Amino acid sequence: MMWKEKYKIGVELIDQQHEELFRRVSDFIGTVRSENPWDTKLSKIKETLEFMNDYVITHFRDEEEYQAKINYPGLEKHKKIHDDFKAEVVEFVRLFEETGFDEDLVQRFSGKLLAWLINHVAGIDQKIGEFARKQEVPHHES
Amino acid sequence: MKAEYVNSFYQAAQDVFKIMLDVGTQKDDVFTHEITDDGANITIKLKGDLTGTIVFSFPKETALEMVKIMSGMEMDKLDSFILSALSEIVNIICGNAATHLQKYNKSVDITPPEVVEKPSTEADKCELLPLKTDIGAVKLNIQLEENQE
Numbered sequence: 001m002m003w004k005e006k007y008k009i010g011v012e013l014i015d016q017q018h019e020e021l022f023r024r025v026s027d028f029i030g031t032v033r034s035e036n037p038w039d040t041k042l043s044k045i046k047e048t049l050e051f052m053n054d055y056v057i058t059h060f061r062d063e064e065e066y067q068a069k070i071n072y073p074g075l076e077k078h079k080k081i082h083d084d085f086k087a088e089v090v091e092f093v094r095l096f097e098e099t100g101f102d103e104d105l106v107q108r109f110s111g112k113l114l115a116w117l118i119n120h121v122a123g124i125d126q127k128i129g130e131f132a133r134k135q136e137v138p139h140h141e142s
Numbered sequence: 143m144k145a146e147y148v149n150s151f152y153q154a155a156q157d158v159f160k161i162m163l164d165v166g167t168q169k170d171d172v173f174t175h176e177i178t179d180d181g182a183n184i185t186i187k188l189k190g191d192l193t194g195t196i197v198f199s200f201p202k203e204t205a206l207e208m209v210k211i212m213s214g215m216e217m218d219k220l221d222s223f224i225l226s227a228l229s230e231i232v233n234i235i236c237g238n239a240a241t242h243l244q245k246y247n248k249s250v251d252i253t254p255p256e257v258v259e260k261p262s263t264e265a266d267k268c269e270l271l272p273l274k275t276d277i278g279a280v281k282l283n284i285q286l287e288e289n290q291e
């Protein structure tokens with residue numbers, strides 16, 4: 001996955017976290033996609049999954065706090081998107097444990113994660129930045 | 143079927159390909175056709191004010207290129223990883239299309255995307271929306287009916 005300058009929303013904390021999130025998800029997907037036999041890379045997969053997962057939780061929390069701070073009108077809707085995604089991850093992790101990290105299941109999870117994250121950061125999160133910028137503009141009318 | 147319904151899907155696909163892949167999209171004329179399949183076929187169903195089925199057909203080369211752009215990794219076959227990434231793209235496009243449909247006072251829910259070997263819809267004919275993107279063709283088979291109130 002490639003981090004792009006245009007993904008930045010102009011809020012330093014969020015931009016740094018998004019970049020770090022891209023790094024961690026890339027690491028995880030890189031491990032999942034590597035050529036090595038599945039059982040030899042399982043411990044690395046579990047490790048990178050956990051490393052990524054922790055960061056997702058932290059980042060969602062911080063991003064929601066920031067939205068609350070600027071009175072972002074889309075907060076509730078955005079929070080629901082985060083919560084739904086977290087719930088999906090929890091369900092996948094439960095299935096991973098139940099199936100002993102079935103390869104096909106982990107591959108499907110990784111593909112979804114890839115597309116979900118890009119759309120979320122490059123699309124949905126951009127609206128937070130747009131709103132924040134509008135708030136900063138002093139209005140001369142009144 | 144009303145042109146604005148088909149257009150809602152076109153608009154959504156165009157935006158999503160631009161935002162997620164930096165890929166431009168144009169459309170060819172829409173025509174009524176028997177359902178087509180090609181490479182990876184992903185189906186989503188609509189329920190609510192409009193009911194029906196949308197089938198996205200991605201030729202193999204387009205599918206591999208899309209996932210290569212997102213992941214930065216070489217892709218060589220249509221495996222679970224790729225099909226799942228494409229399913230999520232379809233999910234995002236149809237979710238955004240549902241938002242566009244609200245402008246025409248149509249409220250719809252979408253079902254989770256499903257990868258199918260041989261796509262089918264309720265009717266044997268559907269509207270075919272052929273898209274030409276910078277990285278190859280994508281076909282949208284759209285079959286929708288308005289529910290009478």
Ligand SMILES: [Fe+2]
Nearest residue numbers: 063078120125
């Ligand atoms: Fe977010």
